[in-house]
Amino acid sequence: MHPELIRVAEVPQLPLPEDPVLQHAALATGLLGPNMIGMTFGYGIYICHGHRTKWLLSHEFRHAFQYEQAGSIAAFLPTYLQQIVTVGYHNAPFEIDARAHEVHDT
């Protein structure tokens, strides 16, 4: 709804929480493992160096839309994290929705 607010930062790796308990939880759930190359917080998007592709950006932009629909980061994240914990990253409804809106070059 407001793509002009989106900011993309290319980083060497996704930032991990400094709190050891949160860091362990993020890694144990696969939320921020070594295979993760993108992460969206509201309109802020982190992309790992070398992975700024149309499909990944379109995936993360959909997450920005999901945040807009939820109304705030605080409103979105608990639901998203609960999905990750209960059904896993791949089967989380917000992830399925984001994958369905990826744009692929063919």
Ligand SMILES: [Zn+2]
């Ligand atoms: Zn995603």
